[in-house]
Amino acid sequence: DTGVSQDPRHKITKRGQNVTFRCDPISEHNRLYWYRQTLGQGPEFLTYFQNEAQLEKSRLLSDRFSAERPKGSFSTLEIQRTEQGDSAMYLCASSNRDPLSEQFFGPGTRLTVL
Amino acid sequence: GENVEQHPSTLSVQEGDSAVIKCTYSDSASNYFPWYKQELGKGPQLIIDIRSNVGEKKDQRIAVTLNKTAKHFSLHITETQPEDSAVYFCAASSGNAGGTSYGKLTFGQGTILTVHP
Secondary structure: OOOOEEEOOEEEEOOOOOEEEEEEOOOOOOEEEEEEEOOOOOOEEEEEEEOOEEEEEOOOOOOOEEEEOOOOOOEEEEEOOOOHHHOEEEEEEEEOOOOOOOOEEOOOEEEEEO | OOOEEEEOOEEEEEOOOOEEEEEEEOOOOOOEEEEEEEOOOOOOEEEEEEEOOOOEEEEOOEEEEEEOOOOEEEEEEOOOOHHHOEEEEEEEEOOOOOOOOOOOOEEOOOEEEEEEO
16 A cells, blocks of 8 residues: 555553654655644644654644654654543644645544543 | 534434535635544544645546635535435535645534434
């Protein structure tokens, strides 16, 4: 399968714990985006990487959130000291060429914070 | 920042009817407008997109129209089928390789489309 993959698909954690999600983009894509989607809403932008550089972050990304893309390939999103309000679907997308090209989304990681 | 409004929130049609979903955006700098279909438990999948230098685009049963002056764009699905049932999202982006906007998408709230056999 050559699409965007995300791991894990589901994560249940207790409030206060740290969690880390992984995204593997389509191999030749240099642009990588993270979005968060809550129930009944559209995805909301969190952060953007071009190769290994994190070039844009949303105000939604509090200091408990950190993202990396160390070698310009896979990316990780870590949430420290999780809160119940962090419960959501975390989506990763990748694209190539110009900023107006199609973003291919992964299946998402559903986080539930108890 | 950009704000995208989408209507209706739910849409129920009979198989074979047409379905229309409308979106408005606020940022006149937006120049890329994709539509995504999301099925339960899956990530969004692009079904059609349009750039601001084009007024209309069609792909088989799906078409999108864009009115830059009024800042609105619409998705038209003709001859609907039960497998078209899903959540549909419009989005807007002002990607500019030389600027500070890198193609992040601002999504509407979604439309739950149900096609009854």
